[in-house]
Amino acid sequence: MTTAxxxxxxxxxxxGGELLPSAAGATFEVRNPAVAKEVTAIAPDSxxxxxxxxxxxxxxxxxxxxxxxxxxxxxxxxxAAAILDQQVxxxxxxxxxxxxxxxxxxxxxxxxxxxxxxxxxxxxxxLQGTTFATDDPTVSVLTMIDPIGVVGVITPWNFPLSLASxxxxxxxxxxxxxxxxxxxxxxxxxxxxxxxxxxxxxxGGVVNVVHGFGAGSLVVADERVRAITFTGxxxxxxxxxxxxxxGRRAQLELGGNNPVVVLNDAVPEKAASVIVRSSFALSGQAxxxxxxxxxxxxxxxxxxxxxxxAAGKLRIGPGLGDGVxxxxxxxxRAVDRMESVVTSAxxxxxxxxxxxxxxxxxxxxxxxxxxxxxxxxxxPNMEISCTEVFGPVIGFERVTSIDEAIARANDTEYGLTAAxxxxxxxxxxxxxxxxxxxxxxINRPTIGTSLSAPFGGIxxxxxxxxxxxLGPTVMDFYTQQRTVFMGS
Ligand code: NAD
Numbered sequence: 001m002t003t004a005x006x007x008x009x010x011x012x013x014x015x016g017g018e019l020l021p022s023a024a025g026a027t028f029e030v031r032n033p034a035v036a037k038e039v040t041a042i043a044p045d046s047x048x049x050x051x052x053x054x055x056x057x058x059x060x061x062x063x064x065x066x067x068x069x070x071x072x073x074x075x076x077x078x079x080a081a082a083i084l085d086q087q088v089x090x091x092x093x094x095x096x097x098x099x100x101x102x103x104x105x106x107x108x109x110x111x112x113x114x115x116x117x118x119x120x121x122x123x124x125x126x127l128q129g130t131t132f133a134t135d136d137p138t139v140s141v142l143t144m145i146d147p148i149g150v151v152g153v154i155t156p157w158n159f160p161l162s163l164a165s166x167x168x169x170x171x172x173x174x175x176x177x178x179x180x181x182x183x184x185x186x187x188x189x190x191x192x193x194x195x196x197x198x199x200x201x202x203x204g205g206v207v208n209v210v211h212g213f214g215a216g217s218l219v220v221a222d223e224r225v226r227a228i229t230f231t232g233x234x235x236x237x238x239x240x241x242x243x244x245x246x247g248r249r250a251q252l253e254l255g256g257n258n259p260v261v262v263l264n265d266a267v268p269e270k271a272a273s274v275i276v277r278s279s280f281a282l283s284g285q286a287x288x289x290x291x292x293x294x295x296x297x298x299x300x301x302x303x304x305x306x307x308x309x310a311a312g313k314l315r316i317g318p319g320l321g322d323g324v325x326x327x328x329x330x331x332x333r334a335v336d337r338m339e340s341v342v343t344s345a346x347x348x349x350x351x352x353x354x355x356x357x358x359x360x361x362x363x364x365x366x367x368x369x370x371x372x373x374x375x376x377x378x379x380p381n382m383e384i385s386c387t388e389v390f391g392p393v394i395g396f397e398r399v400t401s402i403d404e405a406i407a408r409a410n411d412t413e414y415g416l417t418a419a420x421x422x423x424x425x426x427x428x429x430x431x432x433x434x435x436x437x438x439x440x441x442i443n444r445p446t447i448g449t450s451l452s453a454p455f456g457g458i459x460x461x462x463x464x465x466x467x468x469x470l471g472p473t474v475m476d477f478y479t480q481q482r483t484v485f486m487g488s
Contacts, residue, residue: 005032005097011043011187013050013211014194016057017204022212023049030185033100033328034318034367040097043187046212051179054208055222058150058177061205066147066175070124073173077121079200081114091161091192096319098188099157100327100367101282103320113161113193115451120169123475127174140486145479147175148249149226152219154181154240156232157330158285160189166468167229167251168193168207174478176227178207181219183232185330187211220244227251229477231287234388234414234460241463251466251477253456255388256287256416258446259409261431262295262303263402263422270443271299271421272306275394277445278419280314280372283326284392285334288417288439288447291389292378293396294408304376304396308354311372317363328367329391338370338391344383345395350375355392380411388414402427410436415459417446438462 008029012019021027022044032038044050065073084091092106101109129143151171155164160183171178182190194209210219216236220228220243227249230240234254244250260278262271278290295303319327329335335358342356355373358364370392378385378395385395399405409418418437422428428442438457439446449455452474456467466477 005038005040005094008039009041009094009188011041011191011211013044013046013054014191014198014207014209015050015054016060016208017198020044020050022046028184028212030098030187031331032097032367033330034363036332036367038097040094041188043184043211046210046215046218048218050212051210051215051218051222054179054210055150055219055224057205057208058179059224061203062147062149062177064203065172065177065206068175070127070173073175074121074124076197076200076202077117077124077169077172080196080202081117081121083196083199084110084114084117087196091189093320094192095160095189096327099160099186099330100319102324102327105282106319109159109162112451113165116162116165117169119451120173123170124173127475127479129481138487142484142486144482144484146482148478148480149176150179150224151176151478152179152181152225152228154216154219154228154230154232155183155190157183157185158282158287160186161193163231164190164193167231168197170475170478171229172206174475176478177205179219179225180207180209181216182209182211184211184213217243223248227477249466249477250463251468252463253287253468254416254461255390255414256457256461257292257386257388257412257414258288258290258417258437259292259294259419260290260446261405261409261418261420262293262299263405263420263424263427264296264298265423265427266299266421267423268299268302268306271303272310274419274421274443274445275303275307276310276314278447279394280311280326280392281445281447283329283370285330285390286447289390290419290446291394292385293394294399294405295396296405297398297400300396300398304353304374307394308374311354311374314372316359316369316371318367326372326392328369330368332368334391335368335370338373338389338393341384341389341391341393342373342375345375345378348382349377349379350382350384350395351377380408386412402430406431406434410434413460414457416457416461417441419444419446438464438467
């Protein structure tokens with residue numbers, strides 16, 4: 001079975017509690033990455049009037065939602081979480097049809113989304129100010145915590161539910177209202193998330209959803225939107241940062257070019273399993289996925305052989321297939337990009353160990369499938385080393401020391417995640433101290449997040465100052481603080 005959707009789902013914008021087409025009636029189609037002839041969803045291609053109406057609705061709902069008691073806000077989030085829990089399988093199957101990941105990964109994402117809503121429901125109850133020492137005993141000095149206003153939420157397609165819940169959850173918990181622009185690859189998942197909140201009874205206008213290719217920049221351009229929380233590519237993040245200017249906040253979680261460093265003392269089998277998971281999970285389409293293996297000479301051949309063997313056993317196919325490890329890529333452009341990254345590496349002197357060309361034959365002809373691909377003899381100047389690949393292609397670069405390995409790992413404008421495989425504690429500690437990445441993993445794959453630990457990149461992988469899931473300071477981005485001197 002390759003699909004869960006009998007007919008395309010018609011998705012609408014959600015504005016002020018109403019489901020609406022775009023003002024001009026324009027639409028766009030989303031195709032199933034495993035069966036490209038199949039249309040999964042048809043969504044409105046919004047224009048300025050639609051975004052204007054969504055922001056106005058969010059602004060109109062703000063006073064009421066900000067005045068809603070935190071335990072009541074928390075109850076809405078908890079109820080939406082329970083609704084998602086009841087719909088795990090149905091939503092997961094639609095997610096597979098819309099963006100291609102395997103059913104197991106999709107189910108986990110729906111569950112994580114519900115967990116995120118519960119996490120932020122708790123944060124609504126923990127919002128707190130502080131009192132300060134003062135030299136005047138007749139005055140109390142304290143901080144008050146307020147929502148910031150209308151928050152724009154702009155998300156990518158690769159985790160279409162959970163990333164949005166990590167933004168909408170804390171925004172609502174703090175008393176903000178939201179204009180949500182899901183990826184134009186995944187409007188249906190955007191609708192399912194907003195739908196769960198509406199079914200939970202969230203008042204109209206508190207979360208508004210606008211779809212379409214130009215909608216994101218229109219949300220950013222509207223000065224009534226006081227903060228933008230964005231996850232996506234560094235290129236788009238740059239544009240958003242420039243457009244916001246002074247006085248409006250940006251939380252930007254961006255792309256990566258993540259390395260796995262393997263030292264001579266690593267256990268080859270362990271290193272191979274770390275690499276396979278880092279590079280090929282989610283078909284390489286995770287922001288935390290690794291495109292680079294930086295490896296010491298004497299362990300190189302053993303590890304590349306083990307990785308190649310393990311990659312050969314990965315089951316590739318439509319995400320609903322039994323035991324599928326790797327689904328399709330998101331679209332034709334992604335497949336073209338993988339082929340071009342491989343070609344340019346080979347032209348520059350790399351050696352192809354396995355994969356390298358789009359998959360053909362049954363069931364691959366209908367969709368956008370690319371195999372796990374391993375390149376050896378990669379050097380730092382090649383495209384695969386310098387850019388985010390965002391697909392199942394990995395390049396092995398040889399080094400002769402830990403100094404060289406760390407220098408190579410850091411030789412990128414990005415700084416999202418980085419892993420090291422070693423049995424030497426001193427090397428692990430040194431890597432943790434010196435590697436320039438927001439998330440460092442020792443003998444663990446570059447991918448994966450914890451529910452509540454700080455997550456986000458440094459350098460060009462994120463704004464850094466406003467990471468997501470920031471432990472005790474997670475709500476800072478979504479709140480503003482005022483200092484009050486209270487005399488009598
Ligand atoms: P993208 O940057 O192309 O799009 C992200 C979102 O921005 C989409 O909703 C898109 O419609 C919107 N958008 C496009 N142009 C815009 C503009 N000018 N103004 C405002 N919004 C605009 O990214 P994508 O292809 O959807 O996702 C893949 C990228 O996301 C990769 O680079 C990946 O590394 C990154 N990503 C990062 C993280 C993280 O946590 N750091 C997580 C997931 C994905």
